Amino acid sequence: MKLDILAIGVHPDDVELGCAGTLLKEIQRGKKAGIVDLTQGELGTRGTVETRYTEAAEAARILGVSVRENLKMRDGFFKNDEDHQLLLIKTIRKYRPDIILGNVLTDRHPDHGRAGNLISDACFLSGLAKIETTDDEGNTQEKWRPRYFLQYMQDWYHEPDLLIDVSDVVETKMRSIDAYITQFHTSESEAGGPQTYISTPDFKESLLARMRMMGKRIGVKYAEAYITQKHIGLSNLEGLILQET
Template identity: 70%
Template sequence: MKLDILAIGVHPDDVELGCSGTIIKEIKRGKKAGILDLTQGELGTRGTVETRYTEAATAAAIMGVTVRENLKMRDGFFANDEAHQLLLIRAIRKYQPDIILANSLDDRHPDHGRAGKLIADSAFLAGLVKIVTEDETGQPQERWRPKYILHYIQDKLHEPDLIIDISEVFEQKMLSVEAYTTQFYQSNGDNGGPQTYISTPDFRDSVVARARMLGKRIGVKYGEGYNSQKSLGISSLDALIQVET
């Protein structure tokens, strides 16, 4: 299944918080996008593995992605080693994305930075012909390397290399976030469980404030920011011109 965009998050809800606006916007433009969750979020204080799967499926439907898959790595204990790289290499070769949206390389949660590096390393290795992998049917996979890996900004604010205008889809983005009813504050009341860093109304407010701040940087209402280890290029200056509405 060839995808234009593969968004990868170490925990279910990382993608929704970090880059769902971009995904929704690109899908509306006719792109095919999918999500790959590395873990089941089983160490999360609130909710269960089962509720996280239900919430992830609801969020995926809100975003309109073509596919969502979970690699079932161990939450908190996965490593950037050969075994985990091979899992990701198979997935990257399976979906052949042109662009990967990945966890931040440095963030408050140690899983985020470790996942960001794992994703970047695996994407490079997926392009090496001498690394041999097979698909689910036992057929050899072709090598594949995405053109770009963009690391979405998460809790820790990094100076973005790229900001994408998500103003027109911001409400839909927040609906995908709010699909995780066990994890985040709900405007109609909290669903119970121990209070966590992300379950307070202040955290939701910070998500909105971050999007407003990034949007302001490029003269729009809401934005999502990305970092890239590869220089970003454009084909002409026309790409810098924004059409005013």
């Protein structure tokens, strides 16, 4: 399946928190998008692996993505090494996305930065013909390098290189986050675990506040922020949002 956009998150819910608005906008434009979770989030304080799969499937339904799969790397203990790079290269070559959205390179959670660097390295290595991989049926895969790897902002603030207006889809984005009942529900008894950093009401409020702050910078209500190691070029000025200052 050829995808236009592949969103990658080290934990189920990373994609929803970081770039769900952008996925919704692009799907509305007729683009085909998918999600790959690197781990099952098995070290999460609340919920179980089984509930994560159920929640991730519901979030994927809300977003309308074409595919979602989990690579089952070890939560907390995966490495940016040859074995993990090859697994991700196979996935990139499988879906052949033009754009990959993924974890930022440095963040509060060490898994985020490690995953971001793994994704960055795999994007480059996937374009090398002498790295040989096969699909699940044993067929040789062709090389493929995405045009862009855009890192969505997570916990720590980074000066963005790109801002995407998500004002008209922010409510749906938040519904996709709410699909993770065990992670973001505020009731300890109903969620089946103690209160955590991301389960308090303040966490979702801070997420909305971040998007409001980013939106203000481009004259819209809400925006998602991205960092890129590659300069972004436009073929014309139609993609620019012009505002009075």
